[in-house]
Amino acid sequence: MERIPILRMGDLLLVTIQVDMHDRLAMTLQDDLTERIVRDAAKGVLIDISALDLVDSFIGRMISNTAAMARVLDAQTVVVGMQPAVAITLVELGLTLTGVKTALNVEKGMALLGKTNFG
Amino acid sequence: MTTQDYASRISQTIQQHEDAIGAEWVAQLEAALVRSNIVSREQLRKHCQQFLAAFARATRGGELANMEHRSWDEVRDLLSEISTSRAKGGSSPSETATFVFSLKQPLFTRLNAEFANDPAALAASSWTISSLLDKMGLYTIEVFQRARDQIIVRQQQELLELSTPVVKLWQGILALPLIGTLDSARTQVVMENILQKIVDTGAAIAIIDITGVPTVDTLVAQHLMKTIAAARLMGADCIISGIRPQIAQTIVHLGVNLEDVTTKATLADAFVVALERTGTSVVHKD
Numbered sequence: 001m002e003r004i005p006i007l008r009m010g011d012l013l014l015v016t017i018q019v020d021m022h023d024r025l026a027m028t029l030q031d032d033l034t035e036r037i038v039r040d041a042a043k044g045v046l047i048d049i050s051a052l053d054l055v056d057s058f059i060g061r062m063i064s065n066t067a068a069m070a071r072v073l074d075a076q077t078v079v080v081g082m083q084p085a086v087a088i089t090l091v092e093l094g095l096t097l098t099g100v101k102t103a104l105n106v107e108k109g110m111a112l113l114g115k116t117n118f119g
Numbered sequence: 120m121t122t123q124d125y126a127s128r129i130s131q132t133i134q135q136h137e138d139a140i141g142a143e144w145v146a147q148l149e150a151a152l153v154r155s156n157i158v159s160r161e162q163l164r165k166h167c168q169q170f171l172a173a174f175a176r177a178t179r180g181g182e183l184a185n186m187e188h189r190s191w192d193e194v195r196d197l198l199s200e201i202s203t204s205r206a207k208g209g210s211s212p213s214e215t216a217t218f219v220f221s222l223k224q225p226l227f228t229r230l231n232a233e234f235a236n237d238p239a240a241l242a243a244s245s246w247t248i249s250s251l252l253d254k255m256g257l258y259t260i261e262v263f264q265r266a267r268d269q270i271i272v273r274q275q276q277e278l279l280e281l282s283t284p285v286v287k288l289w290q291g292i293l294a295l296p297l298i299g300t301l302d303s304a305r306t307q308v309v310m311e312n313i314l315q316k317i318v319d320t321g322a323a324i325a326i327i328d329i330t331g332v333p334t335v336d337t338l339v340a341q342h343l344m345k346t347i348a349a350a351r352l353m354g355a356d357c358i359i360s361g362i363r364p365q366i367a368q369t370i371v372h373l374g375v376n377l378e379d380v381t382t383k384a385t386l387a388d389a390f391v392v393a394l395e396r397t398g399t400s401v402v403h404k405d
Contacts, residue, residue: 079352079354081354082352082353083353084310084311084314084317084318084353087314087349087350087352088310088314088349090352091348091352092345096351097352102353103354104317104318104321104353104355105321105354108323108354109354
């Protein structure tokens with residue numbers, strides 16, 4: 001079955017979405033990510049959605065929920081690389097990802113996580 | 120006599136007196152032409168000649184009551200051409216319509232002479248010509264209006280493209296000076312422009328300057344908040360600057376919540392904040 005890889009970098013988990021998200025893939029990612037955060041005792045999660053150029057309300061909510069779940073599990077979450085079209089869609093849908101940190105790219109996202117965790 | 124007979128007699132009359140009618144018509148138009156700089160006299164004469172020739176040819180078709188008929192194609196094309204060129208030149212609608220309506224008097228004079236012995240025929244033919252010219256006048260105005268509408272649409276688009284520049288102030292700092300009222304269409308363009316620019320330049324801070332926005336109502340505020348929220352989702356911070364005293368009052372009276380947004384009175388203040396956040400500072404040289 002198709003899965004989105006979750007990479008571990010020290011205290012951080014890196015999720016890069018490189019394929020078109022469909023609903024089942026999103027649900028699997030949610031399961032996998034929460035599982036991994038607990039298993040690896042991760043302090044930060046970085047979700048790179050720069051390759052995602054199409055979202056619907058379900059995927060939008062899923063991104064929002066995944067970030068919220070990670071936060072509940074005491075891992076700072078940063079969503080990075082959101083495309084303009086995706087950002088506009090999410091705002092129009094009313095999903096402004098309150099409480100979730102955002103950054104322009106992976107590098108800046110890493111810097112943001114580094115500051116909150118170790119700085 | 121039937122309508123067909125009238126038509127052929129009218130047509131004959133027009134063809135016989137084409138030059139005289141043309142001369143009278145031009146004279147009348149020129150007399151009315153006070154603002155002669157819009158349409159030149161030569162152009163007016165040319166239009167009159169072309170139109171009258173086409174008109175005379177069309178009347179030969181005998182379809183005086185039906186302007187949609189094939190025989191009027193040439194006249195209609197010519198009318199739209201003249202009307203469009205006048206709309207672009209800045210003539211008023213009545214000036215444009217007068218072009219057609221002023222043909223009535225010279226035509227009626229000829230018809231009067233032609234049907235002097237037959238009052239019934241005179242009345243019928245006058246009515247036919249009158250309603251025909253009225254239709255042409257209306258057609259002229261319609262084309263005129265359409266040409267004007269096209270100009271307005273084009274200008275709106277140009278305005279949309281011109282009015283939303285995104286400028287780079289510093290490494291990682293963008294500024295978006297907004298000028299004019301924000302409506303939904305413009306906000307969409309503004310939003311797309313600034314978000315695309317954020318991606319292109321990798322800027323972390325965008326300053327939206329609303330010095331040039333005349334009024335801020337709830338809708339404009341909502342549009343601004345949307346843009347800011349979208350920028351935040353992409354990982355860029357927005358600062359609103361250029362809030363005039365009256366606008367500050369309006370925003371508070373309207374109950375718009377700008378608490379989550381950094382606001383500054385001037386672009387300079389916003390720039391200082393942006394520099395601080397990017398870890399840069401400006402010092403005076405001694």
